[in-house]
């Protein structure tokens with residue numbers, strides 16, 4: 433089954449010039465063709481500014497595309513309203529952001545449980561699943577803290593737990609190990625491999641980390657908004 437199908441995907445960002453100068457356009461993606469099948473464990477690699485986060489944001493239905501078409505879970509997101517995009521995201525996609533995007537006024541357990549609250553899961557089940565997710569990422573005992581009371585790596589693990597807790601079919605992770613030491617990074621990757629193998633969860637990462645690339649079974653190299661090389665490792 434094809435989970436993501438990008439055809440000639442273009443993404444431009446408009447930068448508004450000040451004063452009399454006209455606005456300029458950043459061409460973040462310049463015609464990307466990529467397919468990801470269900471159950472893949474893939475990394476997107478490339479220099480800073482090459483378009484990795486932009487691509488993941490589009491797959492994650494967090495932004496709209498400028499040109500081309502994109503199908504996610506068999507649905508054509510290029511034709512969807514913002515509301516339809518939000519529903520697709522809420523039900524089927526877990527997103528781990530490069531900047532964590534935790535909600536500062538909520539505690540760790542509230543942050544992790546939030547996607548389940550949105551889905552209307554009952555409180556007892558939320559509590560059970562949040563406790564399990566906290567164990568998975570090694571943050572037992574930190575349930576009542578707020579994000580600003582934690583280190584960067586701990587916040588990153590909260591963001592990972594929040595993405596895992598609703599057991600989505602597709603998890604997109606933007607530099608998931610960037611602020612973790614290599615031991616914790618490896619544990620988190622092993623947890624993701626386990627989910628991939630047991631639940632068939634599809635993972636797409638963006639990364640600079642050679643350890644993530646070692647774990648990945650496919651590495652898509654992008655440069656200047658284009659796919660430069662698509663490397664599938666032998667089974």
Ligand SMILES: Nc1ncnc2c1ncn2[C@@H]1O[C@H](COP(=O)(O)OP(=O)(O)OP(=O)(O)O)[C@@H](O)[C@H]1O
Pocket residue numbers: 445446447458459460478479480481482483484485486487530
């Ligand atoms: N919201 C935005 N508005 C304008 N330009 C943007 C925006 N987001 C990204 N860009 C630009 O689009 C290009 C691609 O950015 P993107 O964040 O996708 O790169 P990246 O590969 O994730 O880089 P990094 O490895 O540094 O995270 C860059 O030139 C960047 O400056």
Ligand SMILES: [Mg+2]
Pocket residue numbers: 484485486530606638
């Ligand atoms: Mg990025």
